[in-house]
């Protein structure tokens with residue numbers, strides 16, 4: 001696959017944060033909406049990859065407790081998100097791509113200031129051409145891909161998006177190629193939603209798939 005730009009999802013793709021996020025995400029659903037752990041886990045996973053506020057609003061439409069639940073989640077998240085480690089091959093993979101002359105981006109449903117601070121603390125903020133976080137009306141997917149296209153002059157066909165959730169695959173459709181990381185979801189899950197492209201178990205494997213477009 002010949003590309004100029006590699007766009008990484010953040011949570012569960014570069015950062016090993018999904019066990020933590022799922023834990024607090026499920027806790028909040030159980031606490032505010034009186035659902036069982038099994039039900040909450042199912043609701044969390046089927047909407048994983050979206051900003052938590054959207055996960056809540058999709059699962060519990062118009063519930064008066066939504067705002068309080070979302071605030072509670074964001075408070076718990078910011079307390080401990082910086083303790084979550086990068087995957088062991090995240091930094092080396094990014095450096096490998098840079099060596100090939102690729103532009104490396106992050107597109108995330110986590111707030112901009114949070115992911116920026118995360119990478120600054122890990123000492124690798126300057127590896128990325130741009131880190132693009134979430135704000136209402138500016139989401140991972142169409143908004144971020146359009147931004148990269150217009151700001152960095154990268155055509156959609158020269159981008160690839162790497163993510164760990166089924167929603168990541170969905171959001172790449174009509175824009176760019178997608179490589180699925182099989183962690184939270186397995187190969188069959190990605191195939192079931194129509195992903196026909198590559199999948200990898202570890203980030204470093206993308207080095208065997210990607211070549212710099214000349």
Ligand SMILES: [Mg+2]
Pocket residue numbers: 009010011012013049163164165
């Ligand atoms: Mg993710």
